[in-house]
Amino acid sequence: MGTGIVIREALRDDLDALVELENACFATDRLSRRSFQRWLKGEHSVFHVATSGDALVGYGLVLLHSGTRLARLYSIAVAPAVRGKGIAQQLLGKLEEAAEDEDRFFMRLEVAKENSAAVRLYEKLGYSVFDEWEDYYEDHSDALRMQKRIRFPEYTRYEPRIPWFAQSTSFTCGPACLLMLMSAADPQIEISRALELDLWREATTIYMTSGHGGCHPVGLALAAQARGFHAEVRLSLLSTPFLEGVRATHKKEVLDLVHEQFMERGRASRLPIVHEAVSISQLESWLTEEALVMVLISSYRLNNDKAPHWVVVTAQDELCFYLHDPDVEKLTRSSLDCQDIPIAKQDFGKMLIYGSNRYSAAVVLHR
Template sequence: MSAQRIRPATLSDIDELDALEQAVFATDRISRRSFRSLIARETAETLVAERDGRIAGYGMILFRAGTGMARLYSLAVHPDHAGQGIGRQLLEAAEDAAYEHDRLFLRLEVREDNSGAIALYRKMGYRAIGRVADYYQDGMAALRFEKVLRDAARPVIAQTPYYEQTTDFTCGAACLAMAFARFVSPDYLDPVWEVRFWREATTVFMLAGPGGCEPYGLATVATDHGLAAEIWCSSESYLFLDTVRDPEKRRVMELAQTDFRARALAAGVAVRHRAFALDELRDNLAQGRVAIVLVSGYLMMGSKVPHWVLAHADDGRHIIVHDPWVEEERGETAGDAANIPVPYAIFDRIARYGRSGLRAAVILEGKTAHV
C-alpha cells in the first residue's frame, strides 16, 4: 500500500511543484518565482500531498489581511494520481488551515468549463456566488464559489433553534422569534409571529422598502411578550435616518422611535449608551442570554445594509451566530446561515453599522432566569 500524507510545502519542493504545474495546467501557471515567494509568505499556506515521497498534488490558500476571507488560490493533482481522493483531502486540509487562521469563508474561482473541479467543489459543500467574465488568460469565464468554514470534528450543539426570515425586512423580528423559541416555546418559529413582531417593532420606513427594526422597538416587543431585555447602543440619536431624504419619512421614523424609547423606559429596560466590548457580549452569552446584534450586512450577505443577527453561543474562539437571512439566489440554505462560527476579531468588525460605526445589541433572557 502506498504511503500518503499532507504537509506544508518548503522551498525544497519547488522543482517538483513546478513540474506538477506544467503537467496539470495549460495556462495561468504559477511560476517558480511565485512559488518561492508564496511558500515563504506569511499570508499564504501551501500544502502538498505526498505519495511514496513524491508530490502528487498541492493546494494553496491566501489570507487577505483585514477580512474574514481565505481564498483557494490553486489546487492541482497530478494526472497519474487523479480520481484517488487526493483533491478532496487537499481541499479539506486547506479548509482546516483557513479555519485555524480564523477565517469565516473560503472562496475560490474555477474555470467555467472545468466540470471535474466544479463537481468536487459542489460535493464539498461550496455554493456558486457569481461569475466573472474573461477571467483567465484565454478569455474563459470563472465561476466563484464560497463555503462557510466550520469545525467538522466539533459541530455546534445549539440550544437556540434557527428560523429563516420570510421577508426582506423582518430580520429583527426573526431574531426575536428565535429568542422566544429558546426561552419560551418553539411555537414562535412561525411567520405569523414573525410578521406580528415586525409590525410591533418596525421603524415604519427604512432605505427603500418597508422599515426594519431598531433596538428600542425590539426590546419593547421582547418585554411586552415576557422576556427580560437590555439595550446596548453607542448612539443616543435617532437611528437609521442618515439615508432618509424624505422629511415626512424622517418625521414618522422619529415618532416611532420616540414612542419605543418611552415604552422601553416605562418597561424598565436598562439602556447602556456606549459601544459594547466583545468580552461583555461573551459574558452575557456565558450566562445563558442571547443577543440580537446589529451588523453591517457586508460579510454576511454581500451588501451594506443594516441587518440583525442572533448571537447565541460562544465556543471560546467564535461567536456562534444565527443569520436569519438566507441568500437563496446564491444557493444558500438554512444550514449555511445557522450556527455560523464567526471568529472574535471578525465579529468585532462586523458588529457595527454605517459611517458612524453604530454599535447596537439587545440582550435577552427568559424572565424566570432572574429569580
C-alpha cells in the first residue's frame, strides 16, 4: 500500500489539481473542467481524492443513482509517477465504503478490455465481468462491464437475458419495453423504431397526463398477441386508467372510450386479463417460471417524475429486482445506467403503485 497517502473528500479548491491530473492520465475520454465543477458540488455522487503531502495524486468518482441500490465508478485516476503503490486499491476501498454508507448494494464500472492490469486489479478486489460493450471509448476500443456486491454476500440470481432498447420518443416507453420482451422471446424479431411506433399506434390511450398518450396495458398485450405471443395482463382496476391526471372533459371521454374498446377487444380475443394487483410475490413467481415481464411504475423515486412509466423486470435475487429502463434522457443517464438497475424488493413494492387509486399493471409474455 502507498505510504503517506491520505484519502479524503474532494474539495472545490482541488479543481485545478484535478484537471492537471486528468490531463496527465488520459489522452481521450477526459473529464472536462466543467464536469469536475459539477461533481465537486457533491450531488448524487461520492468524490474522493488521494494526496501525498501537498500533492494530489489520485481521485475516484462514484455516481449514486436515485431510487436504486446501484453505485457506478464513473472515473478513477492515479498519477503516473506513483502507480503500482496500491493507491488505486485504497481509493476504491474508501469509495466502496462510502457507497455502502449510502445504502448501495452494488458497485459497477467500465474498464477498457485491453487494459489487462486494471482488469486483474478489479478481479482481485472482487469484481466480475457481466457484460461487454463494443466501441465504447472515443478511440473505438471495447469496454468490459464489471460488478461487485458491496453490501451483502452474493445470492442466487435468476437471469433470463433480455436485450435493452431505448425509447425513441418521450411517449413510447411501453412499446420499447414490449420490444425488449418480444426480442427475448423471439431473437429473430428485428427491433426497430418503425416497429416501436407501430406498437404505439396499436396500444395508445391517445391522451395522457400531458402530451401524447402513453400505452394501455391491454393494448400492449393485444399487440403482442397479434404477433403470435402468448400474452397475459394483470390489472388492479378494471376502470379507465390515468383519468385522474387529465382535466379536460373531452379528453376524459376519449380515454374512457379507448379503454372500453381495448377491454372489449381483449375479451373477444380471449386475452387473459386478471383483475388483481401486481404483487412482489407474483413477480417472483413469474421470473422463476422464466416469463417475460413489464410493469407500470411510478418513476418518482427514480427521476422525480410523477408520470406513469413502463419498465422491464429482467431478473431477481434474494434482495433485488433488476430493471431495464428504456428512458435514457431522465437525469442525463447513459444507456449503461438504464440496464439491469438493482431495486430493493422492499422499495419496488412502493414503485408498483401509481396514483391515488393505487393502480398497478403488468404485461407478461409466457414462453
